[in-house]
Amino acid sequence: MVELVDTRDLKSLGQEWLCGFESRSRHFSFPMMRHFLLSLATLVLLSACGVDSGHFKLSGRFLNMNQGEFYVYSPEGGVDGIDTIHVVGGRFTYERPCDRSATLMLVFPNFSQQPIFAEPGKSVDIKTDATNMKEMEVKGTKANELMTKFRLQTAHVAPPDVVKKAEEFINSNLSSPVSLYLLRTYFIQTDNPDYVKAERLAAKMLKEQPKNGSLIIVRKQLQQLRNGLEGAPAPHFSGPGLRGGAVSDADLGDGLAVVSTWSSWSYVSQDMQRQLRRKYRSSGGRLRLVSICIDADKKACERIAERDTLSWPCIFDGKLFDCPAMQQTGLTDVPDNILYRNRKVVARGLSTSQLTKKLDELLHE
Helix, strand or coil: CCCCCCHHHHHHHHHHHHHCHHHHHHHCCHHHHHHHHHHHHHHHHHHHHCCCCCEEEEEEEEECCCEEEEEEECCCCCCCCCEEEEEECCEEEEEEECCCCEEEEEECCCCCEEEEEECCCCEEEEEEECCEEEEEEEECCHHHHHHHHHHHHHCCCCHHHHHHHHHHHHHHCCCCHHHHHHHHHHHHCCCCCCHHHHHHHHHHHHHHCCCCHHHHHHHHHHHHHHHHCCCCECCCCEEEECCCCEEEHHHHCCCEEEEEEECCCCHHHHHHHHHHHHHHHHCCCCEEEEEEECCCCHHHHHHHHHHCCCCCCEECCCCHHHCHHHHHHCCCCCCEEEEEECCEEEEECCCHHHHHHHHHHHHCC
């Protein structure tokens, strides 16, 4: 009979067994010896590679990056705030508690982002060249391997064709978490969103995964977005203010106004707020701003608002993407924005540079 031992003692056990193999071997039958070796090998593998059911492990190696760091956050709240991952000798390991499936976003020094699909009890491995993140390979789960396949197939494809490939992928993988990511990336959170097609695809996906809370929210938002297309009137919305009191659509006034989202875990959204602050200060009172902080950490948001002197009305309710004001305005991401003039939609979902350029045009008319 083989006695199971603490995996921390495996090394010493192996050394002891090997050293005494010659003296003990005459007492072992071949079946006993084989059973012992199989048990020992299993325990070694578990101790070296395993991750328990309440954690998710990410590891990998980079070519052309010996030392450095990158960041990870979750747009769905799978990670609280932003974690830093350190690369040493071209390798890294990152493990964290994980009790439900979540999408993690890796943010690299060149500000490119790549998704990782985390699952409880799973581990995945990354291999990539730091000079060409588009060709990153991720192995370990079906979702990540599907995303790798899509990424490699579209690495050198023209943008319009990538959108077609994304639609084909979604129609062929309606139950995959990768499809929700592609839906958001190529049909919603893009310079030229197609809300009608996005809603049609979301409806198909919901038939395959009717209990997917994130997908239910996206479908609801898409229905609202149709009412937020160019020329549509500003919706009624309200919420508790970050500094107390209430904030509502009345704060937009009747001239030029921007409603935008930000959070403590999105550097891009914070930069957008700083650019809006510059336009706000130079507008001579012609521009009004309302922001919605999509976060769970109120103190962190207060610190950032004070640090960056974000003095305009800001909604904070701690409900993240379930924030009613976000749903009422049809905003879907962080960062995101809607530009109004005379309480009618002029533009939406602009990048920081597009937004500042559009504001310059409108403020100088």
